[in-house]
Amino acid sequence: MPDSGYTSVSLDAFWVPYTSNRLFKRDPRIIVGADGCHYITADGRRVYDALSGLWCCGFGHNRPEIAAAVSRQLETLDYSPAFQFAHPQAFELAERVAGLLPNPLDRVFFTNSGSESVETALKIAKAYWRLRGRPEKSLLVGRVRGYHGANFGGTSVGGIETNRTPFGDLAVAEHLPTTLLPENAFSRGLPPKGIELADELESIVERHGANRIAAVIVEPMSGSGGVVVPPAGYLKRLRELCTAHDILLIFDEVITGFGRTGKPFGIDTFGAVPDLLCIAKALTNGTVPMGAVIADRAIYQAFLDSNLPDYVPELTHGYTYSGHPVACAAALAAIDIFERDGIADRAAELAPVFEDALHALRGTKHITDIRNCGLAGALQIDPLPDEPLRRPFEIGIKCWQRGVYVRWAGDTIQLGPPLVSRPADLEDACNILLDVISTVE
Numbered sequence: 001m002p003d004s005g006y007t008s009v010s011l012d013a014f015w016v017p018y019t020s021n022r023l024f025k026r027d028p029r030i031i032v033g034a035d036g037c038h039y040i041t042a043d044g045r046r047v048y049d050a051l052s053g054l055w056c057c058g059f060g061h062n063r064p065e066i067a068a069a070v071s072r073q074l075e076t077l078d079y080s081p082a083f084q085f086a087h088p089q090a091f092e093l094a095e096r097v098a099g100l101l102p103n104p105l106d107r108v109f110f111t112n113s114g115s116e117s118v119e120t121a122l123k124i125a126k127a128y129w130r131l132r133g134r135p136e137k138s139l140l141v142g143r144v145r146g147y148h149g150a151n152f153g154g155t156s157v158g159g160i161e162t163n164r165t166p167f168g169d170l171a172v173a174e175h176l177p178t179t180l181l182p183e184n185a186f187s188r189g190l191p192p193k194g195i196e197l198a199d200e201l202e203s204i205v206e207r208h209g210a211n212r213i214a215a216v217i218v219e220p221m222s223g224s225g226g227v228v229v230p231p232a233g234y235l236k237r238l239r240e241l242c243t244a245h246d247i248l249l250i251f252d253e254v255i256t257g258f259g260r261t262g263k264p265f266g267i268d269t270f271g272a273v274p275d276l277l278c279i280a281k282a283l284t285n286g287t288v289p290m291g292a293v294i295a296d297r298a299i300y301q302a303f304l305d306s307n308l309p310d311y312v313p314e315l316t317h318g319y320t321y322s323g324h325p326v327a328c329a330a331a332l333a334a335i336d337i338f339e340r341d342g343i344a345d346r347a348a349e350l351a352p353v354f355e356d357a358l359h360a361l362r363g364t365k366h367i368t369d370i371r372n373c374g375l376a377g378a379l380q381i382d383p384l385p386d387e388p389l390r391r392p393f394e395i396g397i398k399c400w401q402r403g404v405y406v407r408w409a410g411d412t413i414q415l416g417p418p419l420v421s422r423p424a425d426l427e428d429a430c431n432i433l434l435d436v437i438s439t440v441e
């Protein structure tokens with residue numbers, strides 16, 4: 001029984017994030033290895049990774065090309081200062097990332113996570129309007145049920161109440177309504193109703209004035225909020241409104257980037273292009289922490305055109321590990337895989353299999369909605385009256401025990417399988433879900 005020595009260490013010191021530590025320390029779920037689309041547990045079981053880690057390892061685990069690139073990089077240049085100096089791989093990676101996106105999204109600012117990408121995009125948006133002589137344009141607009149990471153700005157524009165309330169006052173932000181509508185329940189792919197929800201931006205504009213709003217941030221399709229797929233036409237409408245009111249549009253593609261929706265990016269699937277785009281997770285296939293914000297060239301140019309002496313940085317923002325050489329090596333190898341193996345096309349081919357398997361669960365008790373897009377899917381679970389989080393938790397734990405890792409969050413069960421899964425993996429996972437949900441009270 002492989003346990004990689006974990007039974008010999010105390011579990012006390014490690015404060016496990018986004019986790020009930022009370023329960024976890026009593027009954028830990030320890031992963032000691034991975035192989036393709038599966039995890040290996042400390043008690044020697046193979047568990048299908050139906051969430052690609054945390055939506056990040058979509059190209060499968062332990063890719064030797066990435067391991068070799070990281071190892072080579074560690075032996076050549078393990079670190080180089082991120083401010084005032086740079087190394088070649090950062091330029092190469094920025095070119096490769098920009099090459100995946102439509103013009104004029106082609107200026108790349110590196111971060112270390114999705115949360116940092118969001119903070120960076122929000123700060124760029126606010127600084128941009130100040131540079132343009134419009135400092136009053138500073139209000140940020142998020143969306144109910146949106147998730148933009150765990151940092152302060154991202155939590156403020158985020159719209160998941162349980163992530164916000166423990167922290168009291170956050171940064172001032174407005175929120176668009178969620179696009180989750182009961183009349184769209186059990187839609188396959190993009191739900192037909194709800195394009196008019198984008199017009200709620202007009203109400204926010206009426207209340208505050210467009211001259212006070214810096215940016216709107218949304219996930220093209222939110223994953224952590226429970227796979228909320230945008231209604232047909234919604235994102236294009238939001239784009240039109242932002243353009244009409246001179247408000248920057250930020251897409252948080254931390255989950256939707258790199259093939260998850262069946263095309264390279266959400267912008268390809270949903271047909272709207274933002275001014276700033278956040279990525280992370282699959283940029284390195286989850287191997288080394290890294291994120292990025294890709295800015296419209298005109299935004300970058302506005303910073304370069306500022307009236308500062310040449311020796312003063314145009315944007316006083318960045319991280320010690322921005323564009324870390326090892327992360328760049330991992331990302332370059334991951335993008336090679338993404339392109340060479342046609343990962344987005346593979347996701348598109350698997351998507352109908354996944355959709356059919358998931359929607360076959362319709363009619364199972366407790367399931368009040370099923371949503372999917374590409375290789376992302378969620379089951380909405382009828383909450384117990386006084387314990388709304390209990391059923392998803394019990395379903396998730398039982399799935400884990402039965403050999404399938406899914407995410408339980410809020411009132412949903414979420415799936416984001418590896419984009420290199422076999423059709424049978426997807427069908428087996430849904431069959432296990434069916435068995436498990438049928439036994440939960």
Ligand SMILES: Cc1ncc(COP(=O)(O)O)c(C=O)c1O
Pocket residue numbers: 054112113114115116118147148149150219223224252253254255280281
């Ligand atoms: C849309 C979105 N933005 C941001 C984040 C935060 O990313 P990270 O956990 O890498 O900071 C996530 C994480 O799930 C996400 O789904």
